[in-house]
Amino acid sequence: MRVMGVDPGLTRCGVGVVDGSTGRPLHMAAVGVLRTPADEETARRLVLIERGIEEWLDAHSPDVVAVERVFSQHNIRTVMGTAQASAVAMLCAARRGLPLALHTPSEVKAAVTGSGRADKAQVGAMVTRLLRLREAPRPADAADALALAICHIWRAPAHDRLRRARAVAHPEHGTTRPKGSTPS
Incomplete structure (x- = not known):
């Protein structure tokens, strides 16, 4: 599985691509940071981030995007x-029909460091x-993007099992609900 991790930020948006699967060695395919000028207007900065993410998606063809x-x-x-930067990354993935996963900072930290x-x-x-690199990716946003990708690779099998179990329990909705509750 190839996962593109995105650590969203308006000034620095970390992007990293990791190949691997649970129980197998991981491999870093690419890492970097998309930067936008702090003095630029927000809408223009978001366009720059969108262009950068699209270029990464074109160059690395991930199977999943983890934000x-x-x-x-x-x-x-x-x-x-x-x-706002997170929404841009989500939009880019959705536009291409790529699966999207969202992970909290504490989930990522726990998955990678314990x-x-x-x-x-x-x-x-x-x-x-974990990636057998000579030195830590810099700045920290780049390392965080790789950590997101690693987290997703390791957690994806459990998430898939849970999703399938919910779909079997309630095929009309794909989720489980407490007894007596009504759909919203």
């Missing part, structure tokens, strides 16, 4: 930029080790 799920932050301006509270240095060190 960091936006979470609440104290700085509303930062979370807005992250959410602790959902790991810091950036620990994530970078484990990505370096």
Whole structure:
């Protein structure tokens, strides 16, 4: 499976592509960061991110796109930029009909380091080790994008089993609902 991980950000958007499957060695196909000028208007920055992601999709033909799920932050301006960049990545994947997975930062940290509270240095060190790299990808956004891809490769089989179980339980909706509840 080839997974493109996207660590969304308006100034720096990390992108990484990893090949692998559960129980097999992982291989980094590519890693980088899409950058936009802070003094550019937001709409223009989003266009630059969209073009960059489309170029990565063209160049690397991933099977799945894994994007960091936006979470609440104290700085509303930062979370807005992250959410906007995330939406662009999701749109690019959807436009191509690619499966999309969203993973929280703590899920990614736990999958890669064993602790959902790991810091950036620990994530970078484990990505370096797992992918057998000479040094940690820089900046941290690049390492985080690779960590997202690794997380998805390792968690995809469990997610697929859960999705299939829900579809069997409720084929008309593809999800399970508590007894007595009604569809929304």
